[in-house]
Amino acid sequence: xxxxxxxxxxxxxxxxxxxxxxxxxxxxxxxxxxxxxxxxxxxxxxxxxxxxxxxxxxxxxxxxxxxxxxxxxxxxxxxxxxxxxxxxxxxxxxxxxxxxxxxxxxxxx
Amino acid sequence: xxxxxxxxxxxxxxxxxxxxxxxxxxxxxxxxxxxxxxxxxxxxxxxxxxxxxxxxxxxxxxxxxxxxxxxxxxxxxxxxxxxxxxxxxxxxxxxxxxxxxxxxxxxxxxxxxxxxxxxxxxxxxxxxxxxxxxxxxxxxxxxxxxxxxxxxxxxxxxxxxxxxxxxxxxxxxxxxxxxxxxxxxxxxxxxxxxxxxxxxxxxxxxxxxxxxxxxxxxxxxxxxxxxxxxxxxxxxxxxxxxxxxxxxxxxxxxxxxxxxxxxxxxxxxxxxxxxxxxxxxxxxxxxxxxxxxxxxxxxxxxxxxxxxxxxxxxxxxxxxxxxxxxxxxxxxxxxxxxxxxxxxxxxxxxxxxxxxxx
Amino acid sequence: xxxxxxxxxxxxxxxxxxxxxxxxxxxxxxxxxxxxxxxxxxxxxxxxxxxxxxxxxxxxxxxxxxxxxxxxxxxxxxxxxxxxxxxxxxxxxxxxxxxxxxxxxxxxxxxxxxxxxxxxxxxxxxxxxxxxxxxxxxxxx
Ligand code: SF4
Ligand code: SF4
Numbered sequence: 001x002x003x004x005x006x007x008x009x010x011x012x013x014x015x016x017x018x019x020x021x022x023x024x025x026x027x028x029x030x031x032x033x034x035x036x037x038x039x040x041x042x043x044x045x046x047x048x049x050x051x052x053x054x055x056x057x058x059x060x061x062x063x064x065x066x067x068x069x070x071x072x073x074x075x076x077x078x079x080x081x082x083x084x085x086x087x088x089x090x091x092x093x094x095x096x097x098x099x100x101x102x103x104x105x106x107x108x109x
Numbered sequence: 110x111x112x113x114x115x116x117x118x119x120x121x122x123x124x125x126x127x128x129x130x131x132x133x134x135x136x137x138x139x140x141x142x143x144x145x146x147x148x149x150x151x152x153x154x155x156x157x158x159x160x161x162x163x164x165x166x167x168x169x170x171x172x173x174x175x176x177x178x179x180x181x182x183x184x185x186x187x188x189x190x191x192x193x194x195x196x197x198x199x200x201x202x203x204x205x206x207x208x209x210x211x212x213x214x215x216x217x218x219x220x221x222x223x224x225x226x227x228x229x230x231x232x233x234x235x236x237x238x239x240x241x242x243x244x245x246x247x248x249x250x251x252x253x254x255x256x257x258x259x260x261x262x263x264x265x266x267x268x269x270x271x272x273x274x275x276x277x278x279x280x281x282x283x284x285x286x287x288x289x290x291x292x293x294x295x296x297x298x299x300x301x302x303x304x305x306x307x308x309x310x311x312x313x314x315x316x317x318x319x320x321x322x323x324x325x326x327x328x329x330x331x332x333x334x335x336x337x338x339x340x341x342x343x344x345x346x347x348x349x350x351x352x353x354x355x356x357x358x359x360x361x362x363x364x365x366x367x368x369x370x371x372x373x374x375x376x377x378x379x380x381x382x383x384x385x386x387x388x389x390x391x392x393x394x395x396x397x398x399x400x401x402x403x404x405x406x407x408x409x410x411x412x413x414x415x416x417x418x419x420x421x422x423x424x425x426x427x428x429x430x431x432x433x434x435x436x437x438x439x440x441x442x443x444x445x446x447x448x449x450x451x452x453x454x455x456x457x458x459x460x461x462x463x464x465x466x467x
Numbered sequence: 468x469x470x471x472x473x474x475x476x477x478x479x480x481x482x483x484x485x486x487x488x489x490x491x492x493x494x495x496x497x498x499x500x501x502x503x504x505x506x507x508x509x510x511x512x513x514x515x516x517x518x519x520x521x522x523x524x525x526x527x528x529x530x531x532x533x534x535x536x537x538x539x540x541x542x543x544x545x546x547x548x549x550x551x552x553x554x555x556x557x558x559x560x561x562x563x564x565x566x567x568x569x570x571x572x573x574x575x576x577x578x579x580x581x582x583x584x585x586x587x588x589x590x591x592x593x594x595x596x597x598x599x600x601x602x603x604x605x606x607x608x
Contacts, residue, residue: 009231034248056160078258146570318540318542425502433545
């Protein structure tokens with residue numbers, strides 16, 4: 001049975017720089033390779049509706065006649081399938097997280 | 110002695126998840142424990158009947174936030190068995206690697222909660238500090254921290270290139286050193302031992318009869334680990350189940366500590382043997398048939414029963430999660446223990462209620 | 468799954484077969500129910516030396532009844548309560564009977580019908596709610 005097993009570990013970390021960041025003051029650095037979030041570029045889109053068909057959660061709605069592209073961010077799971085499938089490369093995954101939301105608003109483009 | 114009923118949970122400081130126990134106590138001794146769950150039944154099994162079977166892997170991953178990857182993997186394996194899809198070997202190796210990373214992060218999470226439950230805050234912080242390094246590797250390779258989203262029917266969605274493997278191996282050495290530091294405290298420290306040894310004893314026969322799985326079963330001396338059935342890359346990487354014979358809370362904790370190092374070794378072996386090649390095959394058609402697939406999750410054996418009838422929706426999707434099988438053990442060992450030991454006993458089966466109820 | 472792993476039995480033979488499994492030293496892995504047209508199919512899975520074996524029986528869709536095996540395998544209580552709460556199968560003699568209070572579902576026996584239950588109230592269970600809302604109003608404003 002060991003006494004003071006923790007003290008070595010505790011002492012070592014009392015003397016080193018904390019591994020945590022002071023979050024709200026120091027933003028978290030996004031990790032390369034993280035899926036991040038979906039960004040839509042309006043210019044290339046041809047409203048082919050492929051992305052909406054492929055989306056597993058139904059977060060995307062595309063209306064070809066009215067040329068509307070709509071995303072429900074709270075439903076999107078950032079799987080990236082829409083970005084993979086888009087023939088015009090008008091969807092991309094970018095690093096970092098979106099801002100938190102309190103209401104379920106859909107984004108219209 | 111008059112009996113008192115003390116309600117425990119569903120909101121309780123040591124329980125991250127909603128389970129309610131009615132503890133019948135005599136003085137400080139528990140004489141009977143009646144559980145009730147069912148606060149968060151989501152009906153995910155029914156959802157399989159309306160969702161495309163290819164897309165459903167995302168739902169399977171969300172059954173549990175901690176074993177998420179292995180849920181997705183088991184689901185894919187089950188579909189692949191029904192449809193006879195030859196999964197490329199590289200994909201199988203990558204699944205194995207991610208599965209083991211998720212085991213390490215789950216065990217570290219549990220060790221942290223355990224330390225927190227017994228009031229050892231410092232140790233809790235250190236467990237989670239190490240876990241954070243594992244999560245960073247997971248995020249860099251799969252894109253997600255706990256919901257990996259990298260498994261799909263027919264293979265995996267991302268590859269890990271040779272340079273990344275080198276950096277991961279270097280990080281693993283560091284993680285292993287950290288693990289040695291914290292497991293030494295868990296296994297030897299006097300206050301930890303005083304809190305865990307001889308508490309919640311489950312004999313080998315009882316554990317087997319009550320249908321326990323995973324570390325709960327192995328902590329009681331039964332050497333059963335579904336990984337030695339050779340799914341994914343485990344046909345090339347032998348796994349020796351970690352067992353202890355005491356069957357108490359300490360044994361279950363020690364099994365998990367040892368499994369951390371085994372998982373690190375499995376990842377090293379997998380990276381050493383990983384073959385080159387494709388990471389996914391194209392899947393066409395709809396499944397017809399039935400299968401029962403079992404894999405080993407951090408908490409124990411998970412059972413997927415899938416029945417498909419040739420449409421794009423499954424006819425039946427049924428999951429028996431490890432906690433579901435471990436709950437009877439908890440009911441068995443609670444009577445006779447001290448009221449103060451109840452949180453420890455509940456924690457050592459690593460209860461995950463949201464996946465129990467699905 | 469190959470057929471030889473599944474043994475088809477009748478409801479009268481259930482207890483006897485389960486007792487035989489117990490005396491062989493099997494572990495009860497799971498009991499699962501499947502709603503098929505006009506019947507409920509039950510699968511009892513057992514494990515011995517990591518080998519799976521299954522017993523299968525069919526119950527009629529109307530007023531299904533089942534004897535409990537919890538006197539043989541205590542851990543069957545959870546599975547049997549689950550089958551009662553989700554599929555509406557009456558299980559006689561469960562060692563700990565929650566009497567329909569095991570899962571707190573908004574709809575009684577949600578898995579018992581082929582169609583997705585869709586409660587209109589805000590208390591709809593997630594499956595129903597998600598299934599109902601998979602295609603939200605499709606025309607963007
Ligand atoms: S797939 Fe690409 S081009 Fe087609 S509608 Fe979607 S964003 Fe536009
Ligand atoms: S990232 Fe996935 S969930 Fe989100 S909009 Fe694209 S396909 Fe849909």
